[in-house]
Amino acid sequence: MSESISDRLIKFYARNDKSVTINAAQGHFATSHSHINYYIDVTRLKVRISEAKGAARFLKQKLDGQVETVDTIVCLDATQVIGALLGEEIEKGGFINNNNIHDTTYVIRPEVNSVNQFMFRENNKLAIEGKSVLVLVDTMTTGDTVKRAVECIQYYGGSVCGIAAIFSTIDNVDGTRVFTIFDEKDLPEYRAYEPHECPMCQKKIPLDAMVNGYGYAKL
Numbered sequence: 276m277s278e279s280i281s282d283r284l285i286k287f288y289a290r291n292d293k294s295v296t297i298n299a300a301q302g303h304f305a306t307s308h309s310h311i312n313y314y315i316d317v318t319r320l321k322v323r324i325s326e327a328k329g330a331a332r333f334l335k336q337k338l339d340g341q342v343e344t345v346d347t348i349v350c351l352d353a354t355q356v357i358g359a360l361l362g363e364e365i366e367k368g369g370f371i372n373n374n375n376i377h378d379t380t381y382v383i384r385p386e387v388n389s390v391n392q393f394m395f396r397e398n399n400k401l402a403i404e405g406k407s408v409l410v411l412v413d414t415m416t417t418g419d420t421v422k423r424a425v426e427c428i429q430y431y432g433g434s435v436c437g438i439a440a441i442f443s444t445i446d447n448v449d450g451t452r453v454f455t456i457f458d459e460k461d462l463p464e465y466r467a468y469e470p471h472e473c474p475m476c477q478k479k480i481p482l483d484a485m486v487n488g489y490g491y492a493k494l
């Protein structure tokens with residue numbers, strides 16, 4: 276494919292809410308754990324307030340009646356804007372912050388240390404210990420990163436009540452339910468492979484880019 280990745284992006288609309296959109300481009304991409312045939316660009320949802328509001332409203336509706344208590348939102352992949360707006364929706368919408376003294380939601384981001392482990396500093400531990408924690412992530416294919424985040428939250432004494440995602444092809448991570456805006460039904464041709472089993476690699480198709488929560492980097 277000779278066109279640039281940005282030229283190849285196609286818009287996809289969320290079911291039930293056409294104001295929430297993501298862009299995706301076909302190609303051959305590497306994430307930290309997998310090779311995928313679509314680059315999913317969720318940047319606008321993460322950095323533009325109006326789009327992030329739409330995503331937060333959508334996720335709040337998904338959580339309604341399914342999750343009782345959200346004390347803390349732990350944001351991965353630079354999802355803090357959506358996290359803050361989702362916290363507002365949750366506070367408006369009758370969720371119980373019954374473990375929080377000041378009746379408001381914590382929105383925090385873990386640090387990643389030099390050996391790639393998630394961690395929280397002493398001053399942020401009170402947002403995790405004894406709390407009901409929602410993990411917010413942008414796109415999820417293998418769930419490996421989220422698994423590490425869940426382990427970290429449990430290590431600091433929190434319990435994970437759910438995982439909210441913009442795009443996910445899996446519906447649970449070790450039994451914890453995933454609430455997602457977009458799934459494989461919205462992008463039926465989407466495939467993720469273990470790097471050593473990737474058919475595009477086997478056909479010697481070069482990688483277009485490395486992708487992570489911040490976007491893509493051409494090789």
Ligand SMILES: [Zn+2]
Nearest residue numbers: 310473475476
């Ligand atoms: Zn590959």
